[in-house]
Amino acid sequence: MKLWITTIIAAATFAVTSTPQASQLDLNNDLAYQLVESLTVEVGPRLAGSEADARAVAWAEQKFKQLGFDKVWSEPFTMQYWERGNASLRVEAPFNQALVLTALGGSVGTPFDGITSQVIMFDNLQQLQQADPASVKGKIVFINQTLRKDIRGGFYGQVVGARAQGAVEAAKQGAKAIIIRSVGTSNNRFAHTGIMRYQDDVTRIPAAAISVPDAQQLSKILAINPEARLSLHMQNNLPGEVTSHNVIAEITGSKRPDEIVLISAHIDSWDEGTGALDDGAGVGIVMATAALLKKEQPERTIRVVLFGNEEGGLIGARAYAARHAANLNNHVFASESDFGAGRVWRFDTGFGEQALAFGAQVQQQLKHLGIEAGTNTASGGPDVSVLKAQGVPVATLQQDGTDYFDYHHTPNDTLDKIDPAALQQNLQAWLIMTRAIANSQVDLRK
Amino acid sequence: MKLWITTIIAAATFAVTSTPQASQLDLNNDLAYQLVESLTVEVGPRLAGSEADARAVAWAEQKFKQLGFDKVWSEPFTMQYWERGNASLRVEAPFNQALVLTALGGSVGTPFDGITSQVIMFDNLQQLQQADPASVKGKIVFINQTLRKDIRGGFYGQVVGARAQGAVEAAKQGAKAIIIRSVGTSNNRFAHTGIMRYQDDVTRIPAAAISVPDAQQLSKILAINPEARLSLHMQNNLPGEVTSHNVIAEITGSKRPDEIVLISAHIDSWDEGTGALDDGAGVGIVMATAALLKKEQPERTIRVVLFGNEEGGLIGARAYAARHAANLNNHVFASESDFGAGRVWRFDTGFGEQALAFGAQVQQQLKHLGIEAGTNTASGGPDVSVLKAQGVPVATLQQDGTDYFDYHHTPNDTLDKIDPAALQQNLQAWLIMTRAIANSQVDLRK
Ligand SMILES: [Zn+2]
Ligand SMILES: [Zn+2]
Ligand SMILES: [Zn+2]
Ligand SMILES: [Zn+2]
Incomplete structure (x- = not known):
């Protein structure tokens, strides 16, 4: 399935950049689904700190490279391992x-x-x-x-x-x-x-x-x-401290490479399901978003972070924030996809006052996807809330979570629970939001 | 919840007995549900041959007595035990x-x-x-x-x-x-x-x-x-031969006590769920049917048989047929409820040619419950098919089984999967069918 979403994306570009380009983005329509399928089938459950977690990290590094990201690396952190x-x-x-x-x-x-x-x-x-x-x-x-x-x-x-x-x-x-x-x-x-x-x-x-x-x-x-x-x-086993990793990959910005637009999900999952909804879907969405935007040479750097050990209490996110403390000012934006694979229905921001007009522009570009304007109290997502606490501007593409807690954290969180059409709507929303921010000069802190 | 179903039942009586009585049956509307709830909560899973199977047999004997049945007994049979x-x-x-x-x-x-x-x-x-x-x-x-x-x-x-x-x-x-x-x-x-x-x-x-x-x-x-x-x-354990039981209870016929109208379900279940749909629902339906008809003093004897070890291959049913071989001619009718708790949508018979007109009358009485006329090729149900093979006339109140195999034989076969309204419709259908046959003089073999 391939679609030309030129018209959708072109509108976004026109509205928010000073130098609109006629974009011819060939959206590989099922890339997000392909990625979550690959992760859940080839790795499966991936409890933080386990052998499977290490395989998931290796999987992500390899996929980022295959997708043509400019930089790919992992950052270790220590954590307490627990095993069922x-x-x-x-x-x-x-x-x-x-x-x-x-x-x-x-x-x-x-x-x-x-x-x-x-x-x-x-x-x-x-x-x-x-x-x-x-x-x-x-x-x-x-x-x-x-x-x-x-x-x-x-x-x-x-x-x-x-x-x-x-x-x-x-x-x-x-x-x-x-x-x-x-x-x-x-x-x-x-x-x-x-x-x-x-x-x-x-x-x-x-x-x-x-x-x-x-x-x-x-x-x-x-x-x-x-x-x-x-x-x-x-x-249960509580063998003590082990090492896990955040996996990071970048599309280097063509004009303002030091300005980081961070989009994220978490790579770990609970051990009983295959973590398709939590958070394979998010992994697929944000990896695909950045990969598809690469062809357009976004002005700011798009950094994808797949946080480790979200489930244990945002352990990877805290390690990320500590390691990058000196550079968080260069994080112009952060957001996470971690609420399953339901359709996005609302766009919430956590921007400075002056940037709210820009936020409203972005929401206008999301409107045809059925996405309403929300509040300015977004957390940005569980891991990203750690960055928000350090002053990083955030947004949340709120997903319909009506059925999320039917599956979440159970053995029943498997690939078949993902509706590919809803996942695709998520991808479109993330493409529009990420592109708008990556090509903008607006300071979202202000 | 109590209902007067006088009008429903009176129509049935009028149509098929030579001496219609003005029935004042106080239908305790949720007796079938109360019974399946009691069985699944107080006994739970009841694998044939297990300690829980013995508790289920004791439960059934006690309930039959409490419900005022005229005779209650159990018949032992031997079986090969298998344990997960x-x-x-x-x-x-x-x-x-x-x-x-x-x-x-x-x-x-x-x-x-x-x-x-x-x-x-x-x-x-x-x-x-x-x-x-x-x-x-x-x-x-x-x-x-x-x-x-x-x-x-x-x-x-x-x-x-x-x-x-x-x-x-x-x-x-x-x-x-x-x-x-x-x-x-x-x-x-x-x-x-x-x-x-x-x-x-x-x-x-x-x-x-x-x-x-x-x-x-x-x-x-x-x-x-x-x-x-x-x-x-x-x-798995295959420890060998053990004894299990069919549980039998009767409402003695007021006019033709030697003629047996057999209604049935199976008392055993697989071991992972609580056997609510398979076959606690059937147990509740047929126990309630006979108990509620007792007040009317049915003309023929209504015998409820809760077969043991259906799941192992109709083991209790074969034992029943062997033990009662000399008396099967007195079994004027047999039927089993063993397809979950979905609404009855069709009435199938396995009658002799001359009795088909009577079958059509019964279906007319079931019509207001949304029950269509079916075929004359009914099996009567899994256990009852053994009796049909010996010439016993049968009928099947066909249930809507669309969702049955969503739950059947899994840990997920639990009480919450039963829709009380659908169970109640089953009970009404069983009351009408059983009453019509118990008060009839028609020979269903002919
Ligand atoms: Zn999550
Ligand atoms: Zn989670
Ligand atoms: Zn059954
Ligand atoms: Zn069964």
Whole structure:
């Protein structure tokens, strides 16, 4: 499938550069899809710090070179490695049955013989925090909070606290372990993983998630028999420090090569799916965007950064910000694609006041793709938020995330969940936005 | 929720009995749902021959008694027990990654160190049968056949042969193991289990299924690297003969107690889901049907049979037919509900010629539920087909099975997949059909 998008792109060029060129960009229509397919099939799951992560880094370097980028390199950083082991959860007699469980990223395991205990259920993290410690002591805490769907994934922030902080709060109350209802919106029987945190002065207890149907099942079992006991077995490896990498590639700017327009995604994924939506799609979109713009010789440098270990807590992004601290002033813009492969529906900026008129021009060029004007409070994306905190101007091409948390962080995040047409709409939006900024002289900080 | 379905039921009574009674049946609207909920929550998965199967039998006996059935008993039969162990499948270098796999029921395991081998892919069982044995010898066979959706599940029969017979055919050609694309219609990443067969004179090789996305992944990997190797590990237990049970309960006929109207489902389920659609729904429907008709004192005896070990190959049904061989002439009718919880859309019979007019009357009474007239070639359901082969008249209330193979035989067959309204429509249809037959004097054999 090839398309001439000359008319689309020409409009963008005309509006925002002082020297519009009649562009004849031959858009290879499925390059973004080809890239995410190649990454998910040939590398597959790529947990940060694993052997597969190293293969993903090598894959990215090789693809950037094949695509004709001017510079390609990787930047090492150190990180704490965590590896999933076996995990199982059973309800004991009289309703003896297995529940579908997955360890949360970073969790310690149980003793080899497991943890067998009564359960105490809470509706949310706040309720756990306010509980009488006597009622929690020695038990397995179960937080049964439902994530609601919406286009922005706006409820995720309210619910994910139980995943990130639950183990600390449960341990403070004397619990032996914590299980949470998956922070997901599907009733498919997959448990959602994701990073969790310990605190130095609080006992480290095992933390895991059960699928939505299993959370419903457990709450029904507890309604019939509040004394029901669970038996949890989990073995995880925390071998310590390893090295991972951010992968970086540039199309050197033809007029203002020192000015860096940074577009990004993250190369790592959770280990159970192939990371097609999170974040293979983003990898495909931003690699294809820069590769396709190369022919036009953009005025500013387009730098693609594939951050490592986003999932572990923006570890690659923090390393990038530290390493490039002296040069962040030359980062004229940054953005990340990391919300799946749904269509872009809104353009949000994080620009200085004077640059808002330019932002409005860009949105006008995106309008035919069904993209609305948004706010000036964009984060730029998870990794890019670290750069925003250092003053780098950002924008977010907001994707429709209605179904994102159906798949996110589960074994079910696989290539078949990507709609190629929606991915292509993303690519078009990124081409328009990136081109406009790369060919502009506007200072987005101001 | 309670409904008066007097008007519906009264029409049925009037049309087919010589002594119509003004029925005041207080239909407890959600009894079928309550029953399937109770079975799936309090027992959960109930693999034939397992400890959970015994609990399911006890559950059923107790429920029948609570519901006021006149007679409740169980009939033992012996069966070969098979139990799932750990199973894993990995693609080896350079695309090292895990695929989602499940053992097929009855399969032997691999050696402890697994089987590592190249793969040979076939489109279907016939292609495997026609292959050059030299190309298959020593390899893992992969049958990558797609199951298409339709309301009757009509393509299942064409595809399931690879599951049932694949191991024998692959072993004949010298393969070390066989994996098949799941006989399922969903792109959710669940592998579908189900029974497979060996043949006495053919080597027993391990047999397993991978999910639909994993089958797509493997075929993409093989397209890039036909030499790719798989590493299969599987441990299953085949401990030998155990006892399981059919559970039977009756509402004694008020006028012709020796004439048995048999309605049925199967009590066993595969071990990974909670068997809500297969066949908890059927259990709920037929138990509720008979329980609700008790108040009306049906003329013939309504016998509910919850067959054991349907999944292992109609083992309970064969035991039932053998034990009741001398009395099958008194079985005036038999039917089974075993196709999930979708709405009934067609009424098929397996009646004698003279009884077809009666069948048409019954269909007229079902019409307001959206149920069409069907054929006279009904099997009556999997277990009941064994009785049909012995001359017992049957009918099938055909359910909409469009989504059945999305969930069937996977971990995802759980209560939340049942639409209570559709289940209720099933119950209404079963009430009308069963009442009509139980109050009739028509000989359905003629
Ligand atoms: Zn992400
Ligand atoms: Zn993520
Ligand atoms: Zn069944
Ligand atoms: Zn079945």
